[in-house]
Amino acid sequence: MTRTVLAIDIGGTKIAAGLVDEAGTVLAEAVVPTPTGDAEQTWQAVADCARQVLGDTSVEAIGACCAGPVDIGAGTVSPINITCWREFPLRARLRELATGATVELAGDGVCMALGEHWLGAGQGSEFMLGMVVSTGVGGGLVLGGRPYPGRTGNAGHIGHVIVEDDGWPCTCGGRGCVETVASGPNMVRWARTQGWQAPDHADAAHLAAAANHGDKIALATFQRGGRAVGMAIAATAVVCDLELAVIGGGVSKAGDLLFDPVREALADHARLSYVDQLRIAPAALAKNAGMIGAAAMALRADI
Structure with a gap:
């Protein structure tokens, strides 16, 4: 069976989520503006965007990237351009989206590079x-x-x-x-x-x-x-x-x-x-580079 993961790309302007398969094909995608309010409002936008593409689909893994700085060890993010998130526990909150799913978190720049390296x-x-x-x-x-x-x-x-x-x-x-x-x-x-x-x-x-x-x-x-x-x-x-x-x-x-x-x-x-x-x-991957890189983290054991 082909594996499918949830991939999320969180930036200061927009939030994108997609279902991505092992070939790097984006099977479903949603994009919403990044709110300028408080921390929970921004998280709710992430969650809503993710649930739009998940629907009834179950995933075993989530790959997410966020504008930085990030703290991968702690699973937190403090993006310069999302001022309401300071040491926001993104990894822990992402686990709420799919019970039992593993979560891979990285900075958006790393995922852009990884996406272009994989398929771009x-x-x-x-x-x-x-x-x-x-x-x-x-x-x-x-x-x-x-x-x-x-x-x-x-x-x-x-x-x-x-x-x-x-x-x-x-x-x-x-x-x-x-x-x-x-x-x-x-x-x-x-x-x-x-x-x-x-x-x-x-x-x-x-x-x-x-x-x-x-x-x-x-x-x-x-x-x-x-x-x-x-x-x-x-x-x-x-x-x-x-x-x-x-x-x-x-x-x-x-x-x-x-x-x-x-x-x-x-x-x-x-x-x-x-x-x-x-x-x-x-x-070569335009707006999807970060999402595809985030998916690669969740899909590929060789990285």
Whole structure:
């Protein structure tokens, strides 16, 4: 009999749940916005989303990923972008969804990398970084063909590599993180400081459209953001001896506007012989990478 698991991806903007089989096929899926209220309201949204796809189906395993930081040992999460969850006991609460089910929990960046490694752009790569450039900037590592969560579950959190010593304050409490330069909202924010004229609701997609029409400020913004991403990848590559970086997320949909300056930065900064062939690829699984990675944790004994 084909095994099916419940996979859940919890982010600051949306919560997604799906039933996923051993081939990585998403058999049923539900997506709801992440509430901005209290801890229990947010949990209820997770539970409701999961129950939408479960219906009468019984599962023996749940794989879940969440924005971080996470504490895998304790089974708790304290996402920067879900401020009502601080040391929230997510693993214990997930057990309420399916009596007797095992629960595997990881950071969303690790699961994005694992999903791309299993079924996406990272297939065949043993040493890779998965990176999401979107409302925030996150990432995870696959080393030796296996997800590498690190001591607490937060390894690969590339969004908080420092690329500007005197840069803007970051939500993490630091300053000059790549997220302050390359996340969608911060790119729009910087473009406005340079005189970019756009509606109040403008986002990274509007910025990309302006750049594609030759707007010099928009082009400069993508050049700045892309180089920051490339610098962060270069730093991670030399530490972890990487062969591939897979980039997904909403900002990556800008294509060469982002990827060209990323590659330029790598050419400038990843010069050591063991990383000078580092490849960059767009993510292949789009919005489902985290969910599929979470399912892989629950399905596959080899990871």
